[in-house]
Amino acid sequence: MKRPQAQVAVLQAADADDPRRIDEVADEAGLKPETATRAAFELEDDGLLSVTEETVEHYTLTDEGTQYVFESLPEQDLYEAAIDAGADEEPVQMGQVIGASGLEGPAVDIALSNYARKGYGEIDSGEITADPDAKPGQDAEMLALEAVADDQLDEADADALDQLERRGLLEVREETVRSVQLTDEGVAALEAGVEAAETVDQLTAELLTSGEWADVEFTEYNVEADAEDVSHGKEHILRQTANRVKDTLVGMGFQEMEGPHVDAQFWINDCLFMPQDHPARTHWDQFALERPDEIGELPADLVDRVRSAHKEGVGPDGEGYHSPWEEDVARGLDLRGHTTSLSMRHLSGEEIGELEPPKRFFSVEKVYRNDTLDPTHLLEFFQIEGWVMAEDLSVRDLMGTFTEFYEQFGITDLEFKPHYNPYTEPSFELFGTHPETGEVVEVGNSGIFREEVLSPLGVDCDVMAWGLSLERLLMLMYGFEDIRDVHGTLCDLELLRTTEVLH
Template sequence: MELPHAQAAVLRAASAEDATPIDELAAETDLPPETVTGAAFELEERGLVVVLSREEESTTLTEEGDEYADRGLPEVRLYEAARGLDADPVPMGEAIGRAGLEGPEVDIALSNYARKGYGKIDSGTVTTDPDAVPDTDSEAMALDAITAGEAAPSDEVLDRLERRGLIERSERTERTVTLSDDGVTALMEGVESRETVGQLTPELLASGEWRDVEFGAYNVEADAERVDGGRLHVLRETGERVKDVLVGMGFEEMDGPHADADFWINDCLFMPQDHPARTHWDRFALEEPSEIDDLPEGLVSRVERAHREGVGPDGDGYHSPWDEGFARALALRGHTTSLTTRYLSGTEIGEIDPPARFFSVEKAYRNDTLDATHLLEFFQIEGWVMADSLSVRDLMGTFEEFYAQFGITDIEFKPHYNPYTEPSFELFGTHPTTGELIEIGNSGLFREEMLEPLGVECDVMAWGLALERLAMLTTGAEDIRDLHGTLADLDFLRNAEVSY
């Protein structure tokens, strides 16, 4: 029997008694493993060998996982450090320093601390649960087991470690080759090898030798390395879709600074300066520069008067401290409504005449406790409509039209309090996987105390909607951290689709 060189070599190296792995055949024949695999499949088609395949999964620690296996998980170290201090709760900074957490480890520790039941993180303090047992932390025990080469932990734990980037899991197809009865007979009768060409080269074409050589068969079933191409991030895809929908509804887009004066972020919204949300625990203040240089003097005085005295015959103001220095302080915007106040005041693009509709899809920053629906930075869908005689019915109808574009028709509304809108209400949507109601936005009609200092003489209805939570409703993601951040689920991002 005459066979191509690679097939003849594999047939001679194979055994009728023992199943020989592809790697061993490659070493014995001095051929690449992929060549041996192709030759084995071709021999199997001739009935000369039997090829058996078995999937094997291996788990290895990443560099970060190896470090945590040695030093301990950040959340465990934070718990142990907080438990080692006398007070409870303890200042967050003191616990972080004692735990030796630096850089990204801080966010990782804070995001996993409450999830694992070690305690609570609130308003800059860390509370510990005395019943927590860090020695039985399933993720820490799994890292130790992988390091020691012991039995693999459960798939659920491995999935969490993989999402955290602490392990790498790979699947490998192990193939073995065994001679069949026909293969043994062929060897006994004698096998001759002939040279074949696996690739057409420029030299073969130039010399004309291609006419006389024998080309090897191309095996389309041979293994190939998986390549994941780039794609538009689902959050970006959702944001672009939101922009398309709002532009189609007649809105114009706003833009403005991420770092802005507290004046534009809060004071213009009739937010009192002693409001808890304006403390240093809830905002990211700038150290350099620390305050804005220019503010419209007339507007500053009108906003201060609204805070101190109120607006209109029934206005009473807050009777609380108001300091222009605090208003000038720079911070990362806690909401994109700072763009709205800039535009409504006329300082951004000039005076705007009603009717008008504006929106933005931009980032906001808050010192929130990380959980399944909160991140330190997030995208907010800001929007407002200026017109005469607006009502809550107009606002609710706008939301129903907007969310219907994404296939969401079960929006629920709940009355709410905001310092800058009256009436106000929150929006809720039903998660497609869990069936739970999740808050997706806040809205209302701007109060006179906000509009009068800005020089606006008609009604303005406005809202701030969460882009990430809209993405959760359209993709089925159950945790906002699966979408972006250090714990993002890459497999989910590669396969998720925005439905609308």
């Protein structure tokens, strides 16, 4: 019997009594794993070999998990401190025990969230108790960590491993392992004698020109065999959605704006009639630049008009804020906290010249805020900025624009709630329902610019405006529950590779 060389090599390396992993067979046969796998499937089709598959999980400790292996889990430290403080006899102030434990920062929250769960004791009304019968030395999760570190997975509790994965102390990677074993027909074929046939797997120019193609034997291809999984680059799903947003707004008659990421507080806040002592203008909410620390030039006439609006108000009934307004503060450079700075530059005529209504402009660009990181907040994110300049605009026009826009993305359950902004009146926030959790998620803020904003800019008609979150739109479209899975240093690459793009 003659068979392709790769098949002969796999047959000779396989065993009739015990299954052998395909990578071991490939190594012994001197073949690439993918070549040996293809040959094995071809032999299986002919009944000479059986191929079995199993999923094997590989566990790897994270840096935090490795740290705990050499030290201890935070909840163990908290328990030991509680015992030393006498919490096994009567409740002790939690602050006293935490201080004695040496735990700091996030480790405190980790310890508190796992302490009662593991039966170490109770935490109630600022006091902590310790169960004298608890055995931290036999903590299943700690033993599982040590088992992974020592490559002794047979000794690890499965539930403990799952809990460690949820805690981010170990990572799990699944691998499909294929094994082969000779069938009775395969053994008989080897006993009868199997010879390697000289085969060709590529039709080359030389074979064609020489005419040898007519005499050679070509390798058979199993088109149903699994191909090697190769991860390739693709456009990020956030960028895909941003481009789709741009196409949608252009289709609705809008033009795109662009502008600096670093800008003067004058454009970011002052033109928006935000008082200079507003809490959102402190370092707790904004990122200021150290070098350079202020803008080179500002339009003097516009500065005077904005100063007047802040200090004296606009119109016969305007009062302003009666609070200090300093040009040095307005000149300070920050990373923009919203792209409304672009709107101010355009509406004032400083960016592209004086505008005549009706006009529609938008931008989809990054903004920066000193927020606390959580599933719906990042330090930098994309804002969908937009505004419409026209006569006699109303809230109904604004709501209708949002309804038309979000319907393009399959979102039809928008909710609106009145809101206060220093720069718009009336104002309202937009909400949508998360498709997985059912929670109501804020997706944007909007309103009609106040006279105190428009008058200094020289605009004498209505302007309705908004700032929407691109990431929140993504959450409603795809059901993502944590935007940190989508972009940032901890993003889930496998999620990005496998998520089907919605059109």
